[in-house]
Amino acid sequence: MKIVLIGYMASGKSTIGRLLATEMGLSFIDLDDYIEEKENKSITEVFATKGEIYFRKQEHFYLKELLALDTNFILALGGGTPCYAGNMELLLEATNVITVYLQTSINTIVERLTNERNKRPLVARLNENELPEYIAKHLFERSYFYNKAAFKLKIDSKNKETIITELIEYTNLDKQ
Numbered sequence: 001m002k003i004v005l006i007g008y009m010a011s012g013k014s015t016i017g018r019l020l021a022t023e024m025g026l027s028f029i030d031l032d033d034y035i036e037e038k039e040n041k042s043i044t045e046v047f048a049t050k051g052e053i054y055f056r057k058q059e060h061f062y063l064k065e066l067l068a069l070d071t072n073f074i075l076a077l078g079g080g081t082p083c084y085a086g087n088m089e090l091l092l093e094a095t096n097v098i099t100v101y102l103q104t105s106i107n108t109i110v111e112r113l114t115n116e117r118n119k120r121p122l123v124a125r126l127n128e129n130e131l132p133e134y135i136a137k138h139l140f141e142r143s144y145f146y147n148k149a150a151f152k153l154k155i156d157s158k159n160k161e162t163i164i165t166e167l168i169e170y171t172n173l174d175k176q
């Protein structure tokens, strides 16, 4: 089984994914890290030198590569992955793939991204006043794709341990 975590930037996909992987004895893959390794560049460098369209093509290519592997793992996608190149359909149609949307409110994302935006090219240039409106619009557009996930878990005020417990119980992951 491949468990795929989706959600907006800074929703905790990688943190939760790592913990979940340890808890379940599975390996963890972060799609952004995988792309950085394969491209031999940081995500910021890929955007800066090759542009977003190139990034989206490679993101799609590497997602397919990972889905074709005959192994089980937890995979954290990038915030935009489900929204481009038919990736969400690909995930939903794939066998042995469970999609989980880690749902966060605009406020939580604004709080987290205010301090973490410099390594995220899409928001790096926005100032603190511009960020809330950008995130509100962007999250609204992207929710269309995120909401197609098989499971949705609201994670706002919950601590990591609660999120992991709820995620396993709610999706019956331990029984899959």
Ligand code: S3P
Binding pocket: 007, 008, 009, 010, 032, 043, 077, 078, 079, 080, 081, 119, 120, 121, 122
């Ligand atoms: C992106 C999110 C980033 C990374 C890239 C684009 C997006 O991943 O893939 O900067 O379009 O939302 P995180 O969600 O891990 O920040």
